[in-house]
Amino acid sequence: MARTFMKGSEAVAEAAVRAGCRFFAGYPITPQNEVPEYFSRRLPEVGGTFIQGESEVASINMVYGAASAGVRAMTSSSSPGIALKSEGISYCASARIPMVYANFARGGPGVGSIQPAQMDYFEATKAAGNGGFQMIVLAPSTVQEAVDLTVKAFELADRDRNPVHLLADGVIATMMEPVELPEMMPEEKVAEIRESKKNWALVGHPLDYKNRAWIQPGQWITTKMQECNEEAAAMYESWKTKDVMVEEYKVDDAEIVMTAYGISGRIAKSSVDILRNKGIKVGLIRPITLNPFPTESFEKLDYSKVKAILDVEMSIPAQYATDVEAVVRKRCPVEKCLCSGGNVMSREAVLEAVMKIAGQEA
Amino acid sequence: METNLCVAGFGGQGVMTLGKFLASATCDSTDKNVTFFPSYGAEQRGGTANCYVVISDDMIGAPLGDVMDDLIVMNGPSLNKFIVTLKPGGRLFINSSIVKDKIERTDVEIVEAPVTELALEMGNAKVLNVIMLGVYVGYTEVVAPEIVWGTVEHKLGSKPKLLPLNKAAFDKGLEIGRAARK
The missing domain is CATH 3.40.50.920 (Rossmann fold)
Structure with a gap:
């Protein structure tokens, strides 16, 4: 397949579209502004939706909403912006919503610097929000790997009904490198994933109280909350034997x-x-x-x-x-x-x- | 074999474009690994801008090295900032129209080209970067000149009016670069 010379941030966005992502909401921050820029141009071409939210908090919650309706959805930001999204990320994890978010990390803590860094490791792997949830965290080292892992991220998110985190950095975002892009997912497949593989999604099921879809970022009954957490913990444990990539x-x-x-x-x-x-x-x-x-x-x-x-x-x-x-x-x-x-x-x-x-x- | 190039100058001199043309040409027409990495401040014009291009037969580590094989400087501040990164025996390309400082180092090859003046003579100050690209490719042949021109031609495809001027600029640079080799 032909090599294309692409900037990391644009390659990730294109890979997401080819993997069936049809919703992106984000708020600008250096060094990853080309991600929303690219989506803003590309998503309308495939019938998708791009929204520049009024803030990071708004954007992650828009992704939470879109993904709850079964659409492959994504957001991205850079370190301080990711911190702002942490509430929404935790809600997605609690409600078991598959979505993908990318962090093109820059210097920290605080507003830090706009140049590349790897200072969000603990945040990504230990506490991306409140409540002790976990996600599969993928760390690309080349633009090609960023493309491949973006596709993988959507697959894993849907498999587990859980957010997946792509932890890249400012170099990957801004550098250009030859890449081989994946094939475009056919529209029928995109629709099939949403309509027939996600029976939990809020797609407007008939008014059937017993079988209605229900998305909930928490439980009022403590025993039920514990059950949810036990189920999640078992899933996290299962990753150790089947999902390690090194x-x-x-x-x-x-x-x-x-x-x-x-x-x-x-x-x-x-x-x-x-x-x-x-x-x-x-x-x-x-x-x-x-x-x-x-x-x-x-x-x-x-x-x-x-x-x-x-x-x-x-x-x-x-x-x-x-x-x-x-x-x-x-x-x-x-x-x-x-x-x-x-x-x-x-x-x-x-x-x-x-x-x-x-x-x-x- | 790995070539680390840094291109540096004022924002607006087409430093990034020069680097991208070279890197894209390498991607399009060779099997080599290649990276392009831009580095600039918040300003669009007037500030300093520089980019790094790495071309290698092997895998590339950082897309920006500490030690440069080649350095293109389009203005004075860039010379002062980056001359220390050039390895002994490295190749230095200077926009001699505006870089007037004496080069203290004697352990590097120096190629001078008055690209700002040449561009003005050609009637468009903006082509200075394409002249310099020609100089660099003509001198180093890191990628075949035809391949590099092919990429420039492709990238300018939507603006065919600009092709003759850019072709003349590229050829002028090639001529200077090749002459300097001898």
Whole structure:
């Protein structure tokens, strides 16, 4: 298939449309304004609806509404904007509404900076809103992967009746790279997903009190609320065995194992061969799903051979590293190569950090 | 083989477009990996703007490197800011119409082209970036000149009136770039 040279934010929007997304609501924020811009042009072409909401809060609730009616729906923003959406995200999770939202993360905390960062890891994986709900969190490291994972996100959301979170960053949003786009989903399939696969959706069922559709972000009866949470917890647990996605690169004989996700993941990966040419046995574990976490990749390491794990992350303090430390359980040191605030990880810094562990001069 | 290029200048000089033309040409007509990454402030015109293009046979890590193989500077502030990133033996392309500073470094190849003046002579100040693109491609041949022109032609497809001027600008640049190689 032909390669198209596309900006990450536009590629994600096009992939969503091709995956059957027919509703987008959002509110502008750098560095992802091309996402709503693209949808605003593209959705009317396929009979979809684009709304620039009056705020992030309004936008996420519009998505909540559209997705409740069974439409594949999406919103996107960047770090501070995602924080504003957290109430709606939690409501979608509680009401078990499938929707997809993307965070093209920038420096934080607060308004932070408009440049790329990875400072929303905890928010994405631990507490994207109140109430302890979870989502599958997908972390693309290339524009192609962002496209592929956008399609996957809609499939997973519908499968689970749960929000799915695409956690990208400002580099992925603004960079251009060759991509192969998926085929356009035929309109019949789009309609079929909405009409026959979502018997829970509010599509105007006949007035039948017994069988009516009912969307509810919470339960008034505590026992019922507990049942809902138990059911959700069982689903979260099931992801651990069936939905982990991870790339392992030259880990088998590695004495130093780098680990990084998203944009840092590709920068670390591009360092592996440079370091191997210097005689350093290094590999990379790159989670593609941040939740579920790729525990097995760390469990199966031979800790008699692995000298250290190096976390490469655009967050100070480190966040992803705490999950790595939790699974490594002090079987080897977890070193860190960090930057933050909008600075993009430098490959030179990664090379230097690995060489320092290996006892070589940079 | 990986080439890291930084193109820097004032907003409005067509710095992003230059980078995008080159990167798109690479995507359209080769099997190489290529990335384009823009970097600019909130302003559209008058501020500084720069972009990075990475062209590689292998996978690309960061779309913006720390060390540049090639550097195109369209104005004085860009020279001062980015000259330190150019690797020893790197190639420096200068808009000599407005960059008048003496280059202190002696460990880099320098190609000078007065693209602002040349563009004005051609009757349209805006084509300075296409001249510089020609200079760069003519000197480096990182992508074949015909392929790059093909992409420019395609991108300007909706404005056919502009083609002859841009073709002349590109060819002028190629000529300067090729002459500098010798």
